[in-house]
Amino acid sequence: MLTAGRAFRCRLKRVVSSTVAFRDLSNHGYSKPQVVTEDVPGPKTIALKQEANKVHQIGSINFFCDFERSKGNYLVDADGNVLLDCFQQISSMPLGYNYEGYVNLFKDESTVANIVNRAALGNFPPASYVDDLKMMMSVAPKGLSQVVTLSCGSCSNENAYKAAFMWHQRKSRGELPMNTDDNIGSCMINKPPGSPELSILSFAGAFHGRTLGCLSTTHSKWIHKIDIPAFDWPIADFPKLRYPLEEFTRENGAEEQRCLTMVEELIHQWRHKAPIAGLVIEPIQAEGGDRHASNDFFCKLREIALQNNVAFICDEVQTGMAITGEFWAHDHWKSPTPPDIVTFAKKMISGGFYFTDDMKWDEGYRIFNTWMGDPSKFPILEHTLDVVKSQDLVKHARDTGNSMQSALKDLEQRYPGVINSSRGVGMFVAFDAVDTKTRDDIVKGALRKGLLVGASGNASVRFRPSLLFSKAELDIAVDILDSTLSSISKN
Amino acid sequence: MLTAGRAFRCRLKRVVSSTVAFRDLSNHGYSKPQVVTEDVPGPKTIALKQEANKVHQIGSINFFCDFERSKGNYLVDADGNVLLDCFQQISSMPLGYNYEGYVNLFKDESTVANIVNRAALGNFPPASYVDDLKMMMSVAPKGLSQVVTLSCGSCSNENAYKAAFMWHQRKSRGELPMNTDDNIGSCMINKPPGSPELSILSFAGAFHGRTLGCLSTTHSKWIHKIDIPAFDWPIADFPKLRYPLEEFTRENGAEEQRCLTMVEELIHQWRHKAPIAGLVIEPIQAEGGDRHASNDFFCKLREIALQNNVAFICDEVQTGMAITGEFWAHDHWKSPTPPDIVTFAKKMISGGFYFTDDMKWDEGYRIFNTWMGDPSKFPILEHTLDVVKSQDLVKHARDTGNSMQSALKDLEQRYPGVINSSRGVGMFVAFDAVDTKTRDDIVKGALRKGLLVGASGNASVRFRPSLLFSKAELDIAVDILDSTLSSISKN
Numbered sequence: 001m002l003t004a005g006r007a008f009r010c011r012l013k014r015v016v017s018s019t020v021a022f023r024d025l026s027n028h029g030y031s032k033p034q035v036v037t038e039d040v041p042g043p044k045t046i047a048l049k050q051e052a053n054k055v056h057q058i059g060s061i062n063f064f065c066d067f068e069r070s071k072g073n074y075l076v077d078a079d080g081n082v083l084l085d086c087f088q089q090i091s092s093m094p095l096g097y098n099y100e101g102y103v104n105l106f107k108d109e110s111t112v113a114n115i116v117n118r119a120a121l122g123n124f125p126p127a128s129y130v131d132d133l134k135m136m137m138s139v140a141p142k143g144l145s146q147v148v149t150l151s152c153g154s155c156s157n158e159n160a161y162k163a164a165f166m167w168h169q170r171k172s173r174g175e176l177p178m179n180t181d182d183n184i185g186s187c188m189i190n191k192p193p194g195s196p197e198l199s200i201l202s203f204a205g206a207f208h209g210r211t212l213g214c215l216s217t218t219h220s221k222w223i224h225k226i227d228i229p230a231f232d233w234p235i236a237d238f239p240k241l242r243y244p245l246e247e248f249t250r251e252n253g254a255e256e257q258r259c260l261t262m263v264e265e266l267i268h269q270w271r272h273k274a275p276i277a278g279l280v281i282e283p284i285q286a287e288g289g290d291r292h293a294s295n296d297f298f299c300k301l302r303e304i305a306l307q308n309n310v311a312f313i314c315d316e317v318q319t320g321m322a323i324t325g326e327f328w329a330h331d332h333w334k335s336p337t338p339p340d341i342v343t344f345a346k347k348m349i350s351g352g353f354y355f356t357d358d359m360k361w362d363e364g365y366r367i368f369n370t371w372m373g374d375p376s377k378f379p380i381l382e383h384t385l386d387v388v389k390s391q392d393l394v395k396h397a398r399d400t401g402n403s404m405q406s407a408l409k410d411l412e413q414r415y416p417g418v419i420n421s422s423r424g425v426g427m428f429v430a431f432d433a434v435d436t437k438t439r440d441d442i443v444k445g446a447l448r449k450g451l452l453v454g455a456s457g458n459a460s461v462r463f464r465p466s467l468l469f470s471k472a473e474l475d476i477a478v479d480i481l482d483s484t485l486s487s488i489s490k491n
Numbered sequence: 492m493l494t495a496g497r498a499f500r501c502r503l504k505r506v507v508s509s510t511v512a513f514r515d516l517s518n519h520g521y522s523k524p525q526v527v528t529e530d531v532p533g534p535k536t537i538a539l540k541q542e543a544n545k546v547h548q549i550g551s552i553n554f555f556c557d558f559e560r561s562k563g564n565y566l567v568d569a570d571g572n573v574l575l576d577c578f579q580q581i582s583s584m585p586l587g588y589n590y591e592g593y594v595n596l597f598k599d600e601s602t603v604a605n606i607v608n609r610a611a612l613g614n615f616p617p618a619s620y621v622d623d624l625k626m627m628m629s630v631a632p633k634g635l636s637q638v639v640t641l642s643c644g645s646c647s648n649e650n651a652y653k654a655a656f657m658w659h660q661r662k663s664r665g666e667l668p669m670n671t672d673d674n675i676g677s678c679m680i681n682k683p684p685g686s687p688e689l690s691i692l693s694f695a696g697a698f699h700g701r702t703l704g705c706l707s708t709t710h711s712k713w714i715h716k717i718d719i720p721a722f723d724w725p726i727a728d729f730p731k732l733r734y735p736l737e738e739f740t741r742e743n744g745a746e747e748q749r750c751l752t753m754v755e756e757l758i759h760q761w762r763h764k765a766p767i768a769g770l771v772i773e774p775i776q777a778e779g780g781d782r783h784a785s786n787d788f789f790c791k792l793r794e795i796a797l798q799n800n801v802a803f804i805c806d807e808v809q810t811g812m813a814i815t816g817e818f819w820a821h822d823h824w825k826s827p828t829p830p831d832i833v834t835f836a837k838k839m840i841s842g843g844f845y846f847t848d849d850m851k852w853d854e855g856y857r858i859f860n861t862w863m864g865d866p867s868k869f870p871i872l873e874h875t876l877d878v879v880k881s882q883d884l885v886k887h888a889r890d891t892g893n894s895m896q897s898a899l900k901d902l903e904q905r906y907p908g909v910i911n912s913s914r915g916v917g918m919f920v921a922f923d924a925v926d927t928k929t930r931d932d933i934v935k936g937a938l939r940k941g942l943l944v945g946a947s948g949n950a951s952v953r954f955r956p957s958l959l960f961s962k963a964e965l966d967i968a969v970d971i972l973d974s975t976l977s978s979i980s981k982n
Contacts, residue, residue, distance in 0.1 A: 044618070052621045055628050055637055059855020064618045067608040068601055078618045089611040090861045102607035106597055110559055115606075116593035116871065117558040118840075120580040127535070127555045127569045130543045137546050146546055151642045154649075154860055158702040162719055169718040184713040188695075190721035194713070198720050204679075210860055211649040212704030212722070222675040222685070223856050227660040228653050229689050229765075230681035231703070231720065274720075346861060364550020365714050369645055369701055370581045370837060376867065380607065 029071035033450025034082040040447045042079030070097035087454040091318050091464035092346040094384050101383045114375040121372035132378040141328050143338030144354040149373030153317035153345035154209030159367050160341045160353045161200050164278030164311035167359050201279040203238040207287035220288040234266040239293045243421035256297040267308045278311035283329035286318040289457015290430030298333045314339035321347035325398030325426030349381040393467040401426035407478045415485045430462040445484040520562035524941025525573040531938045533570030561588035578945040582809050582955035583837040585875050592874045605866040612863035623869040632819050634829030635845035640864030644808035644836035645700030650858050651832045651844045652691050652704050655769030655802035658850050692770040694729040698778035711779040725757040730784045734912035747788040758799045769802035774820035777809040780948015781921030789824045805830035812838035816889030816917030840872040884958040892917035898969045906976045921953040936975040
């Protein structure tokens with residue numbers, strides 16, 4: 001019955017099988033960074049930016065890249081600078097640049113057929129889509145039995161919110177029909193009861209995307225939000241933990257309890273204003289500055305949502321896919337109840353979300369758009385999952401992450417007036433600088449020495465290496481940071 | 492200065508050049524539809540749907556496809572049925588299936604490098620991105636000097652609305668600073684003045700996407716909107732024209748004036764409630780049932796927007812890319828003032844929007860997300876534009892469109908109790924059935940005979956063939972429709 005899908009997959013496996021045996025975590029090309037221009041970005045990037053500026057807003061462009069010459073964890077820029085990349089296209093590259101297995105996939109004509117004939121997956125999917133869905137289900141979070149594919153992280157969160165609203169209304173209606181004249185007539189003009197006054201609870205410091213629904217739940221940087229109308233939805237505090245954690249156990253416990261109480265109060269307060277259909281939370285607030293909370297906090301939050309019939313939406317767009325040393329960051333919580341919805345994108349190659357049986361909607365065309373994801377991404381994801389499993393990259397992230405965390409702790413102790421609060425789960429690690437200017441100096445100084453790291457929050461430096469980041473590369477990164485911090489501490 | 496980009500482009504040109512000479516508009520493979528199963532969808536699709544249903548909502552799946560065996564305007568389904576496809580993946584395939592030139596692109600290693608190293612285009616684009624932007628500017632609507640790339644149609648409209656809000660607030664502030672404490676503090680909690688009470692005016696019957704901002708401007712079908720909270724934004728009537736147009740000149744003129752007056756009144760009424768920063772309109776309401784208005788209506792609407800400082804956003808996601816017999820449907824208007832923003836996706840392969848110098852924002856990270864489109868789509872778009880230009884597919888759409896419109900007019904006269912109101916611009920054509928059930932019978936009946944067309948609105952049948960749709964294929968489509976309508980008229 002699945003002939004076409006299976007045939008496609010079998011052909012693919014043949015191409016893939018020659019590469020999954022590859023277990024060397026090194027880079028096959030570069031063994032260290034090399035900066036050849038006086039400054040980074042160099043003159044070619046500056047010239048390209050001037051050219052692009054004629055037709056495009058260029059304010060966010062760091063530098064232009066030469067992807068053909070990039071390899072593994074080394075990104076080559078347009079000026080020929082070889083950079084050790086611990087940011088990986090905003091945390092979206094699972095296996096680094098020009099991974100051999102990926103390149104081989106495109107020698108297969110069925111892969112190419114799915115690119116050049118981009119299906120409207122909601123209406124006319126390729127037969128292989130059924131196998132693609134099953135492939136995605138092979139890493140579904142525990143307890144989540146369903147999946148939908150979408151194009152990007154924002155789209156995944158927007159549609160997850162819609163699923164939460166639909167679920168809330170279905171429960172509220174019980175046996176009553178959905179398509180009454182009153183509901184139909186009012187929804188077409190954006191009014192209740194058809195377009196109900198409902199809300200999604202989010203957390204201060206959160207980032208869930210920038211389309212208008214997502215942006216109403218994003219509270220990380222004002223430049224994302226200013227001048228844009230938003231839904232007036234409830235916002236709870238996210239715990240502000242003090243570091244080192246072992247010194248502030250009591251304070252941090254009280255802080256987390258304060259935030260949990262606030263959530264409960266908001267659920268109560270909004271009951272008659274715009275009932276909270278769902279809450280959305282990142283297991284680690286990423287863009288907001290790598291803000292963590294304890295597993296206990298998340299388990300209790302999950303329980304509060306459960307008790308109050310609030311859908312629990314876990315945004316794993318940045319935390320998913322092995323980097324935290326579990327496949328999903330929320331696996332660390334060991335919560336007895338899974339999230340209702342888990343959204344993904346970035347390193348998962350495709351966007352989408354997983355959800356429980358209970359969340360499943362009954363009618364087609366409710367979560368829908370023209371493309372519903374991109375079939376050309378599925379072979380890349382499948383190959384990535386093969387590599388993650390066969391090379392046990394979850395364990396690799398845990399092991400390398402421990403080394404990263406130790407190294408940062410060491411740097412923190414050696415430069416106490418410059419950086420603090422090093423923290424992490426697996427390879428998802430960060431530290432804070434004493435202020436924004438110092439953070440910017442660290443990021444810029446490291447880049448000049450060939451290390452690319454990310455800035456986030458007010459004063460944080462974040463590391464989002466590929467899953468193939470090696471101990472040898474960590475040593476290089478730490479050396480560069482050391483020398484950067486040393487220069488800064490002397491100034 | 493553009494060495495890397497140019498090198499990329501030159502290599503690509505070599506691959507492409509062997510195929511742009513291809514001027515035969517026929518299909519190289521199939522010359523007629525062939526239905527081999529008793530019904531469409533056939534048993535393999537039914538089995539695949541059952542399998543998919545275990546992990547996925549399948550309500551909108553028409554049938555599964557075999558893209559490897561599809562060719563030109565013929566789509567082969569999982570059961571081996573060969574269908575003449577006049578819907579083309581919801582109007583998103585410009586050159587039909589397995590277009591030779593596309594397949595060849597992926598033999599080029601630089602194309603593959605841009606797929607397997609998907610850039611975060613807003614931060615670290617490939618050097619070739621500058622040439623890609625210029626390539627897109629080669630078909631920019633007249634008067635629009637800037638472009639931004641995005642992933643899909645919804646994302647393009649969401650960000651176009653944000654650009655309109657930003658533009659409105661920049662004009663309102665004049666010389667005053669944006670980043671006051673009051674603006675920053677309030678926007679972070681979704682409140683004015685930082686998150687201002689502004690609105691986007693849309694039209695009854697419109698479709699602009701399904702994310703929460705877009706959905707607040709979509710009013711085509713209740714199933715898209717029910718249970719989902721929406722921004723309370725103003726909605727104007729879209730003209731309901733009567734057909735044939737030449738018989739109802741006076742009535743249609745009055746109807747259009749009524750709608751224009753309503754727009755002016757809404758702009759006035761909302762001035763103190765939630766000022767209208769932009770209005771969004773499709774040149775032809777597509778999902779809403781192929782609803783047209785006159786060029787005069789659009790020119791006057793453009794003038795009203797101009798006089799009232801309302802950004803004019805033209806949604807060309809479905810109408811763009813040559814199908815109407817102009818590259819952009821709004822070219823037909825001959826408006827003295829261009830739109831402020833034109834959004835695109837679907838047949839443009841990449842999403843995004845064009846905009847005027849005046850709309851350009853000053854700061855990075857305001858229109859931004861991780862991927863900002865997909866570099867793997869640009870070579871496909873570039874090749875498509877080469878073919879559209881070298882084969883003058885704009886003229887082909889005009890000529891073939893005239894034949895399509897004549898043929899439908901003829902059918903309409905022969906089956907007056909079954910269909911009416913045939914209409915179109917270029918190959919963007921439709922007719923109405925007398926009621927929803929008859930429309931559904933026509934779509935289903937034609938499919939059984941091997942013709943795939945789209946349903947839209949309450950009772951419309953729409954044609955969205957590829958730009959390579961031939962007269963011979965039109966004859967086949969008309970024969971099937973004729974025989975379908977004949978059966979229905981006898982029942």
